[in-house]
Amino acid sequence: MKNNRFTGILITALTALALWSLWPTWQDYSYSRKITGFTTVEDSLKYHEEHREQIEHAAEKSLKLGLDLKGGMYLVLEVDLVDLLRERAWNKDAKFEEIMSVVEQKSAGVNTHIISLLQEEFQAEGIRMSRYFYDVRDTDEEIVGKLEREASQALSRAKEIIRNRVDQYGVAEPVIQTQGARRIIVALPGISDQERVRKLLRGTAKLEFKLTRDRESLLDALERINAYVQSAPSEIGAAEDTENPLYNHVVVMDNGRAYVPDYSREMLQKLFQQDVMEKLLPKDSELAFSARTIEGRDAGRYHDLYMLKKTPELTGGVITEAKATFGASALQPEVTMKMSSEGTSKWARITGANIGRQIAIVLDGAVYSAPVVESKIPGGSSVINGIGSLEEAQDLEIVLKAGALPAPVRIIEERTVGPSLGADYIRSGLLSSSWGLFLVMVFMILYYRKAGVSADIALVLNVLFVLSVLAGFGAALTLPGIAGLVLTIGMAVDANVLIFERIREEIAAGRNFRMAVDNGYSKAFSAIIDSQITTLGAGFLLYIYGAGPIQGFAITLMIGTAASLFTALVVTKGIFDLLISRNLMNEKSFG
Incomplete structure (x- = not known):
């Protein structure tokens, strides 16, 4: 008899617990029916506002539906391990680039082990891998082992960072998992703003603080590049002014500032990434565009053109906190950042040594702002402005909090379920x-x-x-x-x-x-x-x-x-x- 009573209590308790667990699902369903049942949008919004807390709680605790039932996005991302290998190499001569190009071609569209392909190409060329990677005393097997560990860690780190970004974005029940040697599957139920998610996932979030070169150095470099383009006009296509072909795409103002039309940005980006730039630019220098465009007198959109010191003074690794907000004076979206103790001391030293100079805040190769240092900054704070919208600032906050990807990722497959x-x-x-x-x-x-x-x-x-x-x-x-x-x-x-x-x-x-x-x-x-x-x-x-x-x-x-x-x-x-x-x-x- 006691056993029967215990069994009855157990069954009743578990049934009650199950009903309690499913109660938010019923509430969520009821709220959805009520909201969609109103005849006007205003009534629906009013009801939602009046019951916001209960509706959000029910939605959070309710039974979630997967991508195939709720609709959303399914993406396959590929980590660019070839780019990672290029970064790890200490010697990047023409032969190395030739080998990397072959590896890139053979690995295109195939989820294979990049390191194995790399080893095969080096063996086929009869070149030791230590000529380009790690210590010259390392054997090929030791270098392969180190590179494989780095590639595996890069994939795991990329997965972790993508998960952090998705979690902070607020997607319920995402599926994020690795597939093979360099791919990550991401399933995001209930996503409506697909372009925003694409940008959020593939942005490397490589944050750097770089000193700008002076305007005279920039103008001198542009003259040398123009002379080079004159000798190789095919680099930027047909030009109206054949004597100064570069200046068909670069506008230099009287104050020494240079601007590039938005339609010329991609073409010039390819030109500025060529190896010949090392000879045309001052040592340890690079050219970069502003992230935002401004409207010119002809109503066209233009990017600011900067020449930066290539080696960053500080990287995003020192950022401990990021917050999207509106600027106190201009009421424009911005992201405020706090640094670690190590970053704070370095930032104070850098700003103190460069009063009167511009320090560019560069994210994924684009200059978001380049403020003039007016005084030493001891508090370890910085601000990214020049952001188009609060939504963009919030996405930037997410990627900065999640951290930078170890290597670029690209979307190789995408499906949308309505x-x-x-x-x-x-x-x-x-x-x-x-x-x-x-x-x-x-x-x-x-x-x-x-x-x-x-x-x-x-x-x-x-x-x-x-x-x-x-x-x-x-x-x-x-x-x-x-x-x-x-x-x-x-x-x-x-x-x-x-x-x-x-x-x-x-x-x-x-x-x-x-x-x-x-x-x-x-x-x-x-x-x-x-x-x-x-x-x-x-x-x-x-x-x-x-x-x-x-x-x-x-x-x-x-x-x-x-x-x-x-x-x-x-x-x-x-x-x-x-x-x-x-x-x-x-x-x-x-x-």
């Missing part, structure tokens, strides 16, 4: 699951009568437990997850059928009903445990080695298997014990 398609999937999935559950329940009642009713109660609780666990742990329900749920329904039925048939065998052998039930459960126990543990193991392996949809299926399968074990061995037995103790079930009513 919300309407997701809604169709939901309807189809729910319809098929509901019909499947209904037909199984009808069959169980027709075939096993009262025992079938107990099995049906167990089935309903099984589904309830699975959904509540998904909601409670913040997991997402996906279309493969619905398939896993349907499969667990079948497995739960299978376990009940196994038990009921054993009970029938005991009744046929002449046992009284009480003993037949106990023996039936005992004899079916080992078979049920064996099959369910095997299924759990299969689900675990699918989750560990699978990706995306496979993992969604595996999660639901594992939760459903555990739930079906409980409902088959505990719930139905508890119902049987209750009915038998009250003389509401015997062998005649068993079916």
Whole structure:
């Protein structure tokens, strides 16, 4: 009797807990229906504002839907390990660039190990890798080992940084995982602003503080580049002024400032990245464009052109805090930054030594601002302005907080699932699951009568437990997850059928009903445990080695298997014990 009471309390408590876990999902659904039910947008906004806190809490705690059900973005990112290798090389002669070009061509579109390709090319050329990487005394095998570790760390670091950016952006239940040697899969449910997400994910966020060269040095360098372009006019295409072809694309003002039309930026960027620039520019110098454009007298858009010291005075690694805000004076979006203690002391020394000079704040190669240092800055603070919108400032805050990517990433595959398609999937999935559950329940009642009713109660609780666990742990329900749920329904039925048939065998052998039930459960126990543990193991392996949809299926399968074990061995037995103790079930009513 005590066991029956304990079983009843356990089942009741777990059922109440499951309903409590799913209550926010019901609230979220109810709020959505109310908001969409208003006839005017103003009424919807007013209702949302009045119940903002409750709506946001319900949405946060509700059962999440995966990318295939809710709609969103699926992207495959590729980490540019070739660029990483170029950075790691201490010798970058023409032969090295030739080898890297071959490696880049062979690896294009193939998710292969870059380091292996690199080693093969060096061996084919008969050149030791120590000529370009690490210590000249290192063997090729030692260098390959070091580069492979760096490549692996770069991939892991890129994944971690992308996850941090996505989390700070506020995407519910993203899927972020590595694939092969240099790819990262990113699935983002419920995304509407796709272009913003693209920029957020592929931005390297390489922040540098660089001294600017004086205007005279910039103008002298432009003269040398113009002379070079005169001798190689194909570098910038056909020019109206063949004597000064560069100045068809660069406007120099009386004050010495230089501007580049927005339509010429990409072409000049390629020119300025050529190796010949090392001869044309002062030592340790580079040319860079402003991130923002300004409107010229001809209504065109122009970038500021800067010449910077190539070696940064400080990098973004010292940034400990970033905050998007509006400037106190101009009320323009900006990002304020705080530095570490080490960065603070360096920043104070740098600003103190360069009073009256410009220090450019450079992010991913673009100059966001280049303020003149008016005095020593001891507090370790800095500001990035020249930002187009508060949204852009907030995205910049996110990438600065998450950190810089170890190497550039590019989007090599992108798919978008529309919300309407997701809604169709939901309807189809729910319809098929509901019909499947209904037909199984009808069959169980027709075939096993009262025992079938107990099995049906167990089935309903099984589904309830699975959904509540998904909601409670913040997991997402996906279309493969619905398939896993349907499969667990079948497995739960299978376990009940196994038990009921054993009970029938005991009744046929002449046992009284009480003993037949106990023996039936005992004899079916080992078979049920064996099959369910095997299924759990299969689900675990699918989750560990699978990706995306496979993992969604595996999660639901594992939760459903555990739930079906409980409902088959505990719930139905508890119902049987209750009915038998009250003389509401015997062998005649068993079916």
